[in-house]
Amino acid sequence: DTEVTQTPKHLVMGMTNKKSLKCEQHMGHRAMYWYKQKAKKPPELMFVYSYEKLSINESVPSRFSPECPNSSLLNLHLHALQPEDSALYLCASSPMSGGSYYGYTFGSGTRLTVV
Amino acid sequence: GQQLNQSPQSMFIQEGEDVSMNCTSSSIFNTWLWYKQEPGEGPVLLIALYKAGELTSNGRLTAQFGITRKDSFLNISASIPSDVGIYFCAGRLNRDDKIIFGKGTRLHILP
Numbered sequence: 741d742t743e744v745t746q747t748p749k750h751l752v753m754g755m756t757n758k759k760s761l762k763c764e765q766h767m768g769h770r771a772m773y774w775y776k777q778k779a780k781k782p783p784e785l786m787f788v789y790s791y792e793k794l795s796i797n798e799s800v801p802s803r804f805s806p807e808c809p810n811s812s813l814l815n816l817h818l819h820a821l822q823p824e825d826s827a828l829y830l831c832a833s834s835p836m837s838g839g840s841y842y843g844y845t846f847g848s849g850t851r852l853t854v855v
Numbered sequence: 856g857q858q859l860n861q862s863p864q865s866m867f868i869q870e871g872e873d874v875s876m877n878c879t880s881s882s883i884f885n886t887w888l889w890y891k892q893e894p895g896e897g898p899v900l901l902i903a904l905y906k907a908g909e910l911t912s913n914g915r916l917t918a919q920f921g922i923t924r925k926d927s928f929l930n931i932s933a934s935i936p937s938d939v940g941i942y943f944c945a946g947r948l949n950r951d952d953k954i955i956f957g958k959g960t961r962l963h964i965l966p
Contacts (some may be wrong), residue, residue, distance in 0.1 A: 744897075782943055782956035783898065796953065830897050843888045843945075844954060846897030 741768060744847035746831050752853045755821060757762045763814040763831030764806055773844065774806060775830040789814060789842040821854045861944050861957030868934055869965050876960040877928040878944035886947035886952065887920050889929040893940045902929070939964050
């Protein structure tokens with residue numbers, strides 16, 4: 741298995757809703773990442789987990805809450821989002837926290853729309 | 856913070872033409888990566904470079920890690936319609952877990 745699987749593919753949520761994005765990989769990668777990508781922009785790093793511990797938080801608002809239950813799973817819990825949070829949310833993984841010999845493997849993303 | 860300057864921002868070319876794009880930085884990187892992203896998908900790794908001067912090919916794609924470690928280029932030979940997409944360079948600074956992305960080159964192929 742050489743994939744990063746993200747669910748759901750699309751999500752529409754209201755500003756008072758609570759939802760979660762899920763990411764799964766079975767490549768044995770010990771670093772996992774959340775990125776946010778707005779239209780026509782490059783991905784922006786949000787969080788990095790190394791060996792299931794949060795190692796980088798790029799000053800992300802607390803309405804985004806990451807969780808890494810085990811080495812294969814990464815969640816992003818969403819609460820009280822704003823319309824400007826609408827974006828493509830990408831999960832990625834790499835073999836080690838140093839960025840990996842092979843670069844990051846990205847999932848296909850969750851297209852989030854906040855209404 | 857560190858920045859990658861990727862150019863050109865967009866390209867309109869005829870099918871069959873060769874393509875060249877590059878990334879430069881004022882910082883020294885120890886890894887250069889080239890990704891392609893198609894609409895509705897995540898970026899897909901095309902080529903990874905780890906040594907200054909390294910030249911690596913992947914089919915019709917060729918990328919090089921600049922000698923100064925501050926730049927990289929990607930060439931695509933004999934472009935075909937499925938080459939359409941956004942190409943991102945990305946670099947990793949030494950002793951840093953983060954990958955920094957360039958702003959992307961949007962490739963359009965004219966029929």
